[in-house]
Amino acid sequence: MNFLTIFARNLKQGPQTEAFPLGPAFTPDRLRGRIEFKAESCEGCRICERVCPANAIRFAKTPDGMTFDCWHNTCVFCGNCEFYCPTDAIHQTNDWDLSHVNADKFDMVEHGLIPNQTCVDCGATALNTAPMVKNAKPPLSAEEYTELRARCPKCRAKYLKNRKVPA
């Protein structure tokens, strides 16, 4: 009588086929898909460029600042960049549909720009990266963070050194 139970179950459940080209596709939340880059939280440490096994990530220095490029047609979705990123500036979305016609081949790139800024203390030109404040004790307040961010790396170190820390 086993086949009857299977028959009844199959009648109740319906087909196992996904609706995809005609309906929405099932996508897990933590699927490793297209890379997303947030330039405002990038620290500029370039560890993602170093750990990328396919060399899909490239940083380049331009007159406007430092550019970030992730080529989706080379990326193998390994997730190394997200794992090693100290500030979560790189995030893997669960967007998997990257198919495109060949004419769009060289448009499949995630682009970001870390702009240059002028240091408020010494007036030097430096990148407007997110400061490394993970180990700062006590944690920086929001105003301190914006003040720190407006400085060049040398003045940032000075700022952190001269910060008044309550005993």
Place this chain on the structure above:
Amino acid sequence: MGLIPDFKQIATRSPWIYRINAGSCNGCDVEMATTALIPRYDIERLGCQYCGSPKHADIVLISGPLTVRVKDAVLRMYEEIPDPKVTVAVGVCPISGGIFRESYAVLAPIDQYIPIDVNVPGCPPRPQAIIAGVAKAIAIWRERL
């Protein structure tokens, strides 16, 4: 005279798929087999079916970075497919070389040897992404026919 438009209408409903492995690691091939053969993804709803001979094919799925040793065989096989054909590059290897890029044994990207129409990046791409790519290829194929 009336036969030819009717024949065209019928023919555009079922493009047959042929698969060329240009030195792939078999990851993309497994995903392509999954796309076509198991009922969960069931590409036959789009009228597609794998065929065993390149002479019957309409849409070609190419995986792999085109290694030096396999290049002549792939080009010969590609010539055997009758026009109009639509080529789909599956995986990052045929598109850019992926992690094998700049290797001495690899001739990627494949579009310097074979005209590619649709790219499906991924390592490997999901079966749904392959279905989306094949759907784009069918649209191109209907225009060409």
